Amino acid sequence: MSKQIIRNNNNKQQQQQYQQHKQHPKQQHPNQNNQLYHLQQQHQHNFCLKSAYGFGQSVPAISIALQRARNEHLIDFVNFTFTWLICDCDQVLAVGYSNKLILDQDVDVIIGPPCVTSAIDSSLAPGFYNIPVFLWGATVATTLANDSVYPTSTNVNSDxxxxxxxxxxxxxxxxxxxxxxxxxxxxxxxxxxxxxxxxxxxxxxxxxxxxxxxxxxxxxxxxxxxxxxxxxxxxxxxxxxxxxxxxxxxxxxxxxxxxxxxxxxxxxxxxxxxxxxxxxxxxxxxxxxxxxxxxxxxxxxxxxxxxxxxxxxxxxxxxDLENESNSQIDAFMAQMTSEFGKPPFNCINECMGGPNDQIVWF
Known part of the structure; x- marks a missing residue:
């Protein structure tokens, strides 16, 4: 028995930006200052997205879950094929990738995307094709709990x-x-x-x-x-x-x-x-x-x-939500870190965003 899973992941800048107020010194050219500020904000925003739920920082959780399932003999006769595409919190890419992978790759399950605006749009097509979608990350929008609109979506988050x-x-x-x-x-x-x-x-x-x-x-x-x-x-x-x-x-x-x-x-x-x-x-x-x-x-x-x-x-x-056990979180994060760069995803260096990047929880 073979299962194919698509991981639709984000780790860069979303198209919708919240415009922050900025005072510009009169001595500097306004356009130059605007451009510099935009680049600074974009760099910081990309880092926050990647650190929170970037592909390289989060995908080891799948390996950990599969290993536990195998240890408990829950999937002894199941082989998994993983395919992943990076939509970078781009809603158009997320929608396109979901359709492409369902129609061209004939996937069985989709995990993600973790950005809420991308998830709202890209989870519609799987509902039409009866493909399960598991949402995580920042998918906090209440609309994702509407079973009539998202009949095949499961959201691990409280909304x-x-x-x-x-x-x-x-x-x-x-x-x-x-x-x-x-x-x-x-x-x-x-x-x-x-x-x-x-x-x-x-x-x-x-x-x-x-x-x-x-x-x-x-x-x-x-x-x-x-x-x-x-x-x-x-x-x-x-x-x-x-x-x-x-x-x-x-x-x-x-x-x-x-x-x-x-x-x-x-x-x-x-x-x-x-x-x-x-x-x-x-x-x-x-x-x-x-x-x-x-x-x-x-x-x-x-x-x-x-x-x-x-x-x-x-x-x-x-x-707030009830606090989780810090000791359990520490143990899980240690496992996550130990899986960085390992098969089947082999995500290192540029895939992680940088050779020294680690997982960070926000």
């Missing part, structure tokens, strides 16, 4: 509707009826794109809840402070969705800088899908994952403001 329902439950528990919603989308995790839609839908269906202020923020301290000053006159309960950990800390500092952290009246509810609670990952070595508190600096450079961020953190509630 943003479930997160929005959890926030609703907390608000009802404390009888908080008027809330503000602020968020900053992120092109890697993308919870900030889909959570606001689901939360608004849930609030609209609940006569006891009202969003009195709704604002997408720019990832700059100036814009965050401006937003906080505006919402301060409208509500004391603030729902915040900020995917990027460094940006989230900047938001905490903005809360302190505006004096809001000194008030006992404000509560900030951070909604996230990280399995980390009030922790954040700060580094990953070959065999161990390290964490610290979510209000602490993320780049390893002490800016002397952890205390200021802590003042704001004391006004927060974090709603």
């Amino acid at each position: 943003t509707k479930i997160l929005a329902q959890a926030v609703e439950a907390v608000l009802m528990q404390f009888q908080w009826s008027e809330v503000s919603l602020v968020y900053i989308p992120d092109n890697v995790r993308r919870v900030g794109y889909f959570f606001p839609q689901d939360f608004e839908s849930i609030v609209n269906s609940n006569p006891n809840l009202t969003i009195v202020y709704n604002q997408q923020m720019l990832p700059t301290p100036e814009n965050m402070r401006s937003t906080l000053l505006q919402l301060g006159n409208r509500s004391r309960i603030v729902i915040a969705n900020i995917d990027n950990t460094a940006t989230r800390r900047d938001f905490l500092l903005a809360i302190t800088d505006t004096g809001i952290s000194q008030s006992n009246e404000f509560v900030f509810i951070f909604a996230q899908l990280r399995n980390l609670g009030m922790l954040q990952q700060i580094s990953t070595s070959t065999n161990i994952t390290k964490y610290n508190n979510f209000w602490m600096t993320t780049n390893g450079v002490n800016d002397g403001r952890d205390g200021d961020a802590l003042k704001a953190a004391r006004r927060t509630i974090i709603i």
